[in-house]
Amino acid sequence: MRIWVPMDSxxxxxxxxxxxxxxxxxxxxRGVTVDIARNGxxxxxxxxxxxxxxxxAGRIGYxxxxxxxxxxxxxxxxxxxxxxxxxxxxxxxxxxxxRCGVIDPxxxxxxxxxGGLAGLRRAxxxxxxxxxxxxxxxxxxxRGGAGFPTGIxxxxxxxARADRKYIVCNADEGDSGTFADRMIMxxxxxxxxxxxxxxGIGCGAVQGYIYTxxxxxDAVAVMRRAIAIARKAGVIGPxxxxxxxxxxxxxxxxxxAYVCGEETSLLNSLEGKRGVVRAKPPLPALEGAFGRPTxxxxxxxxxxxxxxxxxxxACYADFGLGRSKGTIPLQxxxxxxxxxxxxxxxxxxxxxxxxxxxxxxxxGRPVKAVQxxxxxxxxxxxxxxxxxxxxxxxxxxDALIGHAGLVVFDDTADMPGMARFAMEFCAMESCxxxxxxxxxxxxxxxxLDRIAAGDGAAVALLTDLCETMTDGSLCALGGLTPYPVxxxxxxxPEEFGAMKGAAE
Numbered sequence: 001m002r003i004w005v006p007m008d009s010x011x012x013x014x015x016x017x018x019x020x021x022x023x024x025x026x027x028x029x030r031g032v033t034v035d036i037a038r039n040g041x042x043x044x045x046x047x048x049x050x051x052x053x054x055x056x057a058g059r060i061g062y063x064x065x066x067x068x069x070x071x072x073x074x075x076x077x078x079x080x081x082x083x084x085x086x087x088x089x090x091x092x093x094x095x096x097x098x099r100c101g102v103i104d105p106x107x108x109x110x111x112x113x114x115g116g117l118a119g120l121r122r123a124x125x126x127x128x129x130x131x132x133x134x135x136x137x138x139x140x141x142x143r144g145g146a147g148f149p150t151g152i153x154x155x156x157x158x159x160a161r162a163d164r165k166y167i168v169c170n171a172d173e174g175d176s177g178t179f180a181d182r183m184i185m186x187x188x189x190x191x192x193x194x195x196x197x198x199x200g201i202g203c204g205a206v207q208g209y210i211y212t213x214x215x216x217x218d219a220v221a222v223m224r225r226a227i228a229i230a231r232k233a234g235v236i237g238p239x240x241x242x243x244x245x246x247x248x249x250x251x252x253x254x255x256x257a258y259v260c261g262e263e264t265s266l267l268n269s270l271e272g273k274r275g276v277v278r279a280k281p282p283l284p285a286l287e288g289a290f291g292r293p294t295x296x297x298x299x300x301x302x303x304x305x306x307x308x309x310x311x312x313x314a315c316y317a318d319f320g321l322g323r324s325k326g327t328i329p330l331q332x333x334x335x336x337x338x339x340x341x342x343x344x345x346x347x348x349x350x351x352x353x354x355x356x357x358x359x360x361x362x363x364g365r366p367v368k369a370v371q372x373x374x375x376x377x378x379x380x381x382x383x384x385x386x387x388x389x390x391x392x393x394x395x396x397x398d399a400l401i402g403h404a405g406l407v408v409f410d411d412t413a414d415m416p417g418m419a420r421f422a423m424e425f426c427a428m429e430s431c432x433x434x435x436x437x438x439x440x441x442x443x444x445x446x447x448l449d450r451i452a453a454g455d456g457a458a459v460a461l462l463t464d465l466c467e468t469m470t471d472g473s474l475c476a477l478g479g480l481t482p483y484p485v486x487x488x489x490x491x492x493p494e495e496f497g498a499m500k501g502a503a504e
Contacts, residue, residue: 001027001034003073004052004059006101008041008186009218010179015066016049022067023051026074040187042101043341044088047080058082088342088357093319095311095327096304097343100187105222108229111190117235119309123198124243128158131202135305137313139325144170144261144298145373145402145476147391150305153295156285157203160293165205167196168289168296170266171212171219174258175374177333177405180341181299185212185219188303189226190235193249195305197236200247203295208249211270213256223251258429262475263288263296265431276431277475298403300329321347324390334371334407335361351385354408365410369491371418373402375425376480378487379415398487400480415488415495420448426481437478440469444485456497459489 005011005020020036027034042050050063053073061080062073072078083089094100103110111117123131136151157165169192173181184192196208210223227249231237238246257275259265264278267289288294304326308316317325324346330353333339337359354360354370361367369379378399380387387397394401409418423444430437444465450458466482473479489496 001032002037002054003034004037004039004054006041006049007038007105007218007222008048009182009216010041010045011048011050012218014048014064018067019049019051019065019070022070023073026070030074032074037104039103040100040105041183041341042083042089043097043183043343044086044338045340046338050083052083058084061086088338088340091357092343093327093345094343095307095316095319096191096300097184097188097329097341098307099191100183103188105187105189106225106229108190108233108235111188115310116190116306117194117241119306120194120197120235120241122309123201124241124245128202128204131198132158134309134313135202138308138316139313139320139323140301140304140308140316141323141325141391142298143300143304143328143403145400147401150297150301153285153297154199154203156283157205157293157295160286162292164207164290164292165203166289166292166294167199167203167205167208167302168263168267168270168294169196169208169210169299169302170261170263170296171210171216171299172254172261172266173216173299173403174213174256174261175376175403175405177371177407178331178374178403179333180329180331180403181212182216182219183341184299184303185210185216186222189223190230191303191306192223192299193226193230193236195302196249197240197247198305198309199295199297199302201240201243201245203293205295206246206248208247209270209289210249210251211260211266212251212253213260214253215256220251220253227251257431258425259431259475259477262477265475266296267294274431277433277477279474300403319345321345321388321390322392324392328389328401328404330357330389331403331405332358332408333405335363335410336408337362346390347388349385350380350387350389351382353389353406354385358406358408361408361410363410363412365412367408368411368413369409369415369488371407371409371484372405373400373483374405375422376476376483377402377405378483379418379491380487381491398483400483415492416448416452419485419488419496420445420452422481422484423448426477430477434472434474434478436469436472437474437481440465440473440478441481444469444481448485451496454497459496462489
């Protein structure tokens with residue numbers, strides 16, 4: 001009897017280890033031999049811990065499971081049915097997350113049996129030009145927030161002249177409501193390793209770093225174990241899969257500063273320096289880590305590369321909407337009935353995501369707004385729910401997809417309070433390098449306090465301040481903080497004591 005229990009942080013936080021102990025105790029009491037396998041999360045967080053029992057028909061799900069309910073697993077009690085047949089699973093287009101929750105994250109044979117390393121095997125038979133062209137043809141864009149074409153970034157590093165080049169994975173997942181990077185690192189780490197190895201071969205880099213945060217101890221432990229396994233198997237190291245090409249990999253852990261999600265601050269921290277923003281130019285692709293040409297990509301960007309090489313660029317590019325090619329892992333959180341990760345092709349409307357997939361609010365009250373793209377993302381109202389999920393489509397609404405995290409609020413949300421939080425967050429997390437961010441955020445808090453005290457004339461001052469921060473900040477922290485502030489003001493001017501025309 002093989003029973004799967006997730007080792008994902010969300011499942012563990014909800015009692016997965018207690019469930020494992022209870023299963024072992026119940027099996028011993030009944031004299032039944034069980035094989036408890038650990039997997040990542042399927043992404044249905046409202047069902048965690050989601051226990052699965054292998055049968056001839058497939059894996060049967062039980063969840064949310066607790067220690068007191070494990071007898072049902074042995075008695076054949078009420079279940080969720082086949083996990084793959086659940087509506088949440090059937091409606092997805094799982095490419096990047098095809099193995100997450102399905103395999104043992106630290107079993108390289110299981111990884112290969114489910115398509116792993118096929119992309120790397122293909123890549124090592126190609127020259128660098130062909131590798132870069134494949135990424136360009138796929139239409140893959142940075143999934144960390146900026147949406148920059150991945151192939152162009154790789155090509156810039158490939159063409160740069162230097163004695164050494166680097167691949168850096170930005171796994172500093174600091175946005176509220178986002179957990180896709182963590183889920184990959186904990187649930188399918190070899191996928192990220194394979195993607196980084198392909199990037200290294202394509203760009204001529206022999207060293208890679210995964211930069212993540214100290215708040216992710218489980219992800220750090222799993223990644224380090226996976227790297228050791230991959231190195232021992234010759235997937236990385238001095239002779240990548242017998243290709244004669246070298247690529248080494250290391251995990252570096254930061255202290256959790258939000259600004260270190262910005263690539264130049266990340267590079268400073270990676271080098272052991274204070275995490276402050278660097279002025280650009282030069283771009284990291286030309287002078288990045290240790291002054292050498294460096295690819296800096298998000299976890300999801302790099303973890304998507306293997307499937308592009310496995311299935312072909314044309315296959316991947318066939319999914320999506322306009323210039324938003326492929327799939328996107330939606331991370332649904334906040335006041336929702338069903339929170340979790342749902343991978344789908346670009347193009348689903350915001351309303352379908354919130355009202356259908358997420359099931360509306362957990363409180364049952366009407367949805368008031370959805371913040372997309374983390375704490376620096378804009379708020380979108382119900383009248384914008386027909387907006388398709390795509391980079392250009394969101395830009396047309398003065399919003400950003402960012403890392404594709406969605407945080408839902410019901411009609412009790414205090415929007416001036418949320419705007420104040422955005423400014424306060426910026427003030428707390430600013431690296432202090434530039435005045436518009438460092439000082440502007442503090443003035444923003446003060447101005448919002450004036451508005452809350454009834455000073456409607458301060459709305460014009462807030463608007464001017466936000467324009468200065470957007471135009472003058474060195475990085476996205478100060479430059480994007482006005483997005484949640486101004487979107488809240490535009491959508492709900494009456495809460496700020498402003499007329500709609502004045503807010504716009």
